[in-house]
Amino acid sequence: MSWMDAVIWNEHELVPAIAQDAASMRVLTLAWMNREALARTVATRQAHYWSRSRAKLWHKGELSGHVQRVLEIRLDCDNDAILLIVEQEGGISCHTGHGRCFFQRLENGAWHDVEPVLKDPKAIYGDG
């Protein structure tokens, strides 16, 4: 597929993918895709990534239910970064229970959590 080959994959065969909330316009997450993740994202219109920590394909929300419905898929000028415009199920995109992953802000020489935990991760994923 030529649109797939147009993407510049890095030395690990991955590309960074930003997810932005369509309604609030907030940047939710930065994750990574391989070819299979991008193909499944396009086919299902739900965000799929490559989990580097678990070294496996990751259907975002598969455990939490917090899927990302994909409205738009964008590529940058040099073809090595992807932007997804999504609807975030449950309003929570972060495994910490924050609404999004970018909840730390640099202030006075330190990173501060400046957004609330909306749901206890134990309630999202269970205790196990």
Add this chain to the structure above:
Amino acid sequence: MSWMDAVIWNEHELVPAIAQDAASMRVLTLAWMNREALARTVATRQAHYWSRSRAKLWHKGELSGHVQRVLEIRLDCDNDAILLIVEQEGGISCHTGHGRCFFQRLENGAWHDVEPVLKDPKAIYGDG
């Protein structure tokens, strides 16, 4: 500096940095920072990156005048991605003359340019 050491740098001693426009909320660019780029960004409140293609520190806008004034610096939950909230001088963040780098959208199995070139790159950078 502990806030600098809190960042997880990749095997190339880089971290991806998203720039988002404070006014329009559009995602403008994804670039990369090393420690010096982040330190200069914090010190000057203008975005600095590491240019991987030129292998040098890059003060965004140094040639074009299209600097990014940094209002907020955010870090994600696992400390390996940065989000800058910026004011984009000139309303152009992309070297192609588009307003931002994410101007290609996947439609019907192909990437389409869906945003206009606002200024001819030759007018931005000169004929070279």
